[in-house]
Amino acid sequence: MKKQKSLLLLFILFVSFLLIVTNFYTIKVLSAARAYINGESEYSKGQKDASLYLVTYVESENIGYWHAFNKSIAVPKGDNIARTALLTQKPDSIAKQGFIMGRNHTSDIPDMIWLFKTFHKVPFMKKAIDIWASAEPLINKLDSIGNKVHAQIQSGTLSTEQRVKFTTEINFLSSQLSEKESAFSNALGETARDIKGYLLLVNIFLILLLLSTIAVYAVKTINNLITIEKELVRKNKELNETNKELEQFTYAASHDLQEPLRMVSSYMDLLQKKYDGQLDEKAQSYIHFAVDGTKRMKTLINDLLNYSRTSITVIEYQEVNVADVINEIKKIFMEDLNEPTAGIFFNELPVIRANNIQISQLFQNLIGNAIKYRSEAPPQIHIAANKTSTHWIFSIKDNGLGIEPKYFEKIFVIFQRLHSNSTHKGTGIGLAICKRIVERHGGEIWLESEKGKGSTFFFSVARNL
Numbered sequence: 001m002k003k004q005k006s007l008l009l010l011f012i013l014f015v016s017f018l019l020i021v022t023n024f025y026t027i028k029v030l031s032a033a034r035a036y037i038n039g040e041s042e043y044s045k046g047q048k049d050a051s052l053y054l055v056t057y058v059e060s061e062n063i064g065y066w067h068a069f070n071k072s073i074a075v076p077k078g079d080n081i082a083r084t085a086l087l088t089q090k091p092d093s094i095a096k097q098g099f100i101m102g103r104n105h106t107s108d109i110p111d112m113i114w115l116f117k118t119f120h121k122v123p124f125m126k127k128a129i130d131i132w133a134s135a136e137p138l139i140n141k142l143d144s145i146g147n148k149v150h151a152q153i154q155s156g157t158l159s160t161e162q163r164v165k166f167t168t169e170i171n172f173l174s175s176q177l178s179e180k181e182s183a184f185s186n187a188l189g190e191t192a193r194d195i196k197g198y199l200l201l202v203n204i205f206l207i208l209l210l211l212s213t214i215a216v217y218a219v220k221t222i223n224n225l226i227t228i229e230k231e232l233v234r235k236n237k238e239l240n241e242t243n244k245e246l247e248q249f250t251y252a253a254s255h256d257l258q259e260p261l262r263m264v265s266s267y268m269d270l271l272q273k274k275y276d277g278q279l280d281e282k283a284q285s286y287i288h289f290a291v292d293g294t295k296r297m298k299t300l301i302n303d304l305l306n307y308s309r310t311s312i313t314v315i316e317y318q319e320v321n322v323a324d325v326i327n328e329i330k331k332i333f334m335e336d337l338n339e340p341t342a343g344i345f346f347n348e349l350p351v352i353r354a355n356n357i358q359i360s361q362l363f364q365n366l367i368g369n370a371i372k373y374r375s376e377a378p379p380q381i382h383i384a385a386n387k388t389s390t391h392w393i394f395s396i397k398d399n400g401l402g403i404e405p406k407y408f409e410k411i412f413v414i415f416q417r418l419h420s421n422s423t424h425k426g427t428g429i430g431l432a433i434c435k436r437i438v439e440r441h442g443g444e445i446w447l448e449s450e451k452g453k454g455s456t457f458f459f460s461v462a463r464n465l
């Protein structure tokens with residue numbers, strides 16, 4: 001598939017290149033043909049002027065007309081020099097000199113030489129060149145009549161009869177040349193039209209080819225994208241299913257672990273009670289460690305159960321008075337806040353649509369952390385709410401230990417802790433639960449904090465639940 005697409009791309013590049021080349025040569029050929037037609041009109045003018053000056057010279061014998069004749073006849077003679085040089089493969093500089101004499105524009109000359117050399121054997125160009133060549137003897141004849149006339153005028157031997165004869169001959173030659181000139185320009189005009197027609201067809205063909213290749217390429221790309229999207233959807237579904245299974249497994253495992261754990265802890269209790277006094281100090285401390293271990297495991301299992309519950313249970317939303325929720329939580333933490341200036345403070349808190357149990361747990365976790373990670377100062381926790389067009393945004397600000405910005409993402413990942421169990425007990429699950437609850441309420445959770453200066457946790461809850 002990939003190889004096919006690369007080939008198609010190469011083909012598109014190739015056709016585009018052909019299109020550019022074709023257009024380049026179209027323009028070159030047409031501009032050279034135009035230059036020849038312009039050159040022909042200079043040729044024709046030169047020939048006609050030369051004939052007229054010669055006739056006038058015959059009649060007036062004014063030497064000025066002789067000079068004017070020579071100047072004008074140099075134009076067709078120059079073109080003849082160029083043509084002969086090109087046909088006999090003489091250096092381009094000679095052809096160029098000839099074309100300059102023929103009053104062709106210097107910037108057109110390279111294209112004229114190129115067209116001649118490339119196409120002089122091709123019928124359309126050959127026909128024009130042949131007509132051009134056939135006019136050369138006539139130009140030479142006009143030139144030689146001129147020389148004869150001039151010699152006779154100079155020697156004073158030009159009779160009236162000869163005068164008439166020369167004039168007739170010159171006019172005859174001029175009219176013959178005019179015919180050839182118009183035949184030449186017709187041939188070239190026809191040529192230019194033909195070339196234009198062919199190149200237009202080639203252009204249309206190449207453009208159609210290019211468009212259809214691009215269309216095939218686009219269809220292939222779109223098909224590719226559709227396949228990729230389908231694959232993604234399938235993978236996503238699989239992932240969701242695996243996640244769900246994993247979630248169920250975590251839930252079931254933590255749930256089933258509770259029973260053996262209860263047994264271990266009650267038998268430890270029994271052991272302690274029954275053999276109290278009979279056990280030595282070492283045995284007593286072993287039992288103490290075992291009981292402590294079971295307690296910690298119980299907390300971990302409970303937290304894990306809570307974590308799985310937040311995502312697997314189907315939740316319902318109802319009206320929740322946030323102030324009531326906080327007042328209930330205040331009671332739970334009453335003992336932790338009995339220092340003089342400590343407390344949970346808020347002004348006005350809204351009634352929102354949410355799941356009562358989950359929202360209570362969310363606030364309890366965040367307030368619990370604000371107390372657990374307190375500094376020396378008595379904990380002061382400020383809660384506030386703001387309304388945007390789509391969400392409620394709550395903030396829980398504490399004056400505790402604070403968190404370095406580099407940990408802002410990490411702390412929401414399950415089991416990630418910044419404090420050790422020896423100073424602050426915990427499982428590293430609390431904020432992961434908060435994140436899940438917030439996500440189930442169409443919101444996000446984030447924080448602002450500076451180490452040593454307290455933290456403010458923010459979370460949003462969608463208003464359309």
Ligand code: ADP
Pocket residue numbers: 369370373398400401402403411416417418419425426427428429430431432455
């Ligand atoms: P736990 O409290 O059980 O360790 P959490 O997921 O609630 O787990 O918190 C993760 C970590 O984030 C904590 O271990 C603690 O280092 C840090 N943390 C959470 N809340 C705060 C807070 N308000 N002030 C300072 N650190 C905090």
